[in-house]
Amino acid sequence: MATTKIYLDTRAVKPGNPARLKLSICHFRSRVLIPLEAKVLPSQWDDAKGKVIKHPDQMRLNIYISRSKEKVDSLLLGLANEGVLATCTIAEIKQYIIDILNPKLAETRAREAENKKKFSYQYKEFANKHTENTMKIYMHTYSRLSAFAKENDIDLENILFEDVTREWLSNFDAYLAKTSPSQNARNVHLRNIRAVFNEAISNEVTTAYPFRRFKIKPIATRKRSLTVDELRTLFNYPVQEYARVHRDMFKLIFMLIGINAVDLCHLKEIVNGRIEYSRAKTHRLYSIKVEPEALEIINRYKGQDWLINALDRYTSHQDFIKHINKALKKIGPMRRLAGRGGKWEIEPLFPELSTYWARHSWATIAASLDIPKDTIAHALGHGNSTVTDIYIDFDQDKVDRANRKVLNWVLYKKKSASYSVPKGVSRSASKGVSHSASPIE
Structure with a gap:
């Protein structure tokens, strides 16, 4: 049989301060303390009688603690008579008692469990687990869900996973199509919903999964990569100084196997000839060998606190990316318009070019050089994080040779993976000697 006693817990209480009264429960040599809504000074507590003394509100407090103990004793007796007490753990008993002593707390907990x-x-819980930028993407989807629910008189705050059926998703997709004709754009929202379902199933919140029947079908998009000849044209095209700097950043991204611009901005150092970082988007670890051509660009744009000076010149990586993409779209032949004080007009070589094209271009060219798909996938971080991926290290040298082969073909028209100091690249760059830095405009 479990036993109970009122206990004044003076542990961790400074002298002269009141301590909290607690209900002590012993069960099979285990003990738990359950706090009561009462505090008194040690001089105001008679431990032998289990009563408050010399306190201006002692009558109310004694009635409160007496009734609390009676409730608990009654509960324990009932559990004992039902034969349940003998199989209960001390933690289970504690939860029973907390519910009895604080019904409002029990009600709140039940409501939270239902929520x-x-x-x-x-x-919302899933969205809040992510980085700020990713969370914004998920909450943008939630805003579209809210608009859809409002139009269709759906109480979004109270629907269960089981309510989100194949038909429900089809109706949501049709609603999105009114303002977003692009299926791929709508697929972003649908994949966000699917990610929440996957998380809920993993956490055993639900077994419902409408995506077994509702398929998210991507639509092939126009190419976002440059051919070898186009890359050579871009890399060697005569440009103004401000554009040269931004083109160098595009080249650097390409030479670092399509590194994401946000990760490029936040690189700190080169260690043993490599950059090593955790990608902001996926948190996957990357290790990329810095080839001499890439090192020459890095040395030209050294940062104060970062590897390159992008964040020395811009307020954020978003601002940096915006300026690069704007400049890339302005590379091309220029001509002055007719008329007095005529303005210059630019005919862009690649009107839709952006930093993202560097990543696609690297992968496309690597494939054209018959580099194995698994090597390309590993270089781009497209592994599946399987048990095999975790316990068997991929041969990083394969990725290093693949990148060298791509650079040799694009820069020097040589289809090999070997490196020798080519014309146009200083020997100091191949040895890692710093050059004077130029600011990014």
């Missing part, structure tokens, strides 16, 4: 089954609650 956790709801799609809306789990969606």
